[in-house]
Amino acid sequence: AQTVTQSQPEMSVQEAETVTLSCTYDTSESDYYLFWYKQPPSRQMILVIRQEAYKQQNATENRFSVNFQKAAKSFSLKISDSQLGDAAMYFCAYRSADYGGSQGNLIFGKGTKLSVKP
Amino acid sequence: SQTIHQWPATLVQPVGSPLSLECTVEGTSNPNLYWYRQAAGRGLQLLFYSVGIGQISSEVPQNLSASRPQDRQFILSSKKLLLSDSGFYLCAWSSVGGVKTQYFGPGTRLLVL
Numbered sequence: 001a002q003t004v005t006q007s008q009p010e011m012s013v014q015e016a017e018t019v020t021l022s023c024t025y026d027t028s029e030s031d032y033y034l035f036w037y038k039q040p041p042s043r044q045m046i047l048v049i050r051q052e053a054y055k056q057q058n059a060t061e062n063r064f065s066v067n068f069q070k071a072a073k074s075f076s077l078k079i080s081d082s083q084l085g086d087a088a089m090y091f092c093a094y095r096s097a098d099y100g101g102s103q104g105n106l107i108f109g110k111g112t113k114l115s116v117k118p
Numbered sequence: 119s120q121t122i123h124q125w126p127a128t129l130v131q132p133v134g135s136p137l138s139l140e141c142t143v144e145g146t147s148n149p150n151l152y153w154y155r156q157a158a159g160r161g162l163q164l165l166f167y168s169v170g171i172g173q174i175s176s177e178v179p180q181n182l183s184a185s186r187p188q189d190r191q192f193i194l195s196s197k198k199l200l201l202s203d204s205g206f207y208l209c210a211w212s213s214v215g216g217v218k219t220q221y222f223g224p225g226t227r228l229l230v231l
Contacts, residue, residue: 045222108161
């Protein structure tokens with residue numbers, strides 16, 4: 001079974017600085033998708049960025065980018081020019097591309113709480 | 119654009135009482151629908167998913183059930199709540215094709231006393 005590990009329960013960053021959140025996963029599959037979700041205090045899960053495993057190019061979305069290392073099974077999130085509104089729980093998630101009976105179910109890590117200091 | 123709604127936003131219920139949480143999606147047809155539970159300080163646990171009306175798959179045996187009476191409506195129910203049912207319940211939808219990225223609703227906070 002696939003697993004997702006976020007080894008940093010909490011992280012802190014100074015406003016306007018850059019921070020990197022770590023995520024590793026375990027799978028025997030070759031085709032899959034990876035996601036980062038943000039959960040602010042309102043607790044609604046918001047998609048930050050996604051990466052298709054077959055793409056070598058790292059995904060970017062404005063200030064958010066990933067470092068996808070398929071061989072190492074690593075998928076870190078870099079937040080540049082951190083803003084106060086970036087403070088939230090960040091969850092890494094994995095989804096198999098071979099659905100079988102799972103129909104695209106996500107496997108989540110336990111999350112990293114990011115604090116942004118003014 | 120697609121939107122997803124959940125209600126109620128907050129619910130306090132006594133042990134042994136019934137439960138009904140509703141989720142509706144707008145702006146898309148025939149979505150995949152999901153129910154997750156998030157216990158305090160923990161990650162998300164998938165409870166149910168549905169690929170069509172009346173089609174429900176359960177991921178975790180529990181005190182809860184789900185139904186999909188309409189294409190864009192997903193209901194989470196219980197006949198008798200337990201203390202352990204307390205948590206934050208999130209509904210999500212995804213398209214049938216492509217990457218199937220899941221988009222989440224605002225959630226329901228359930229406290230069972």
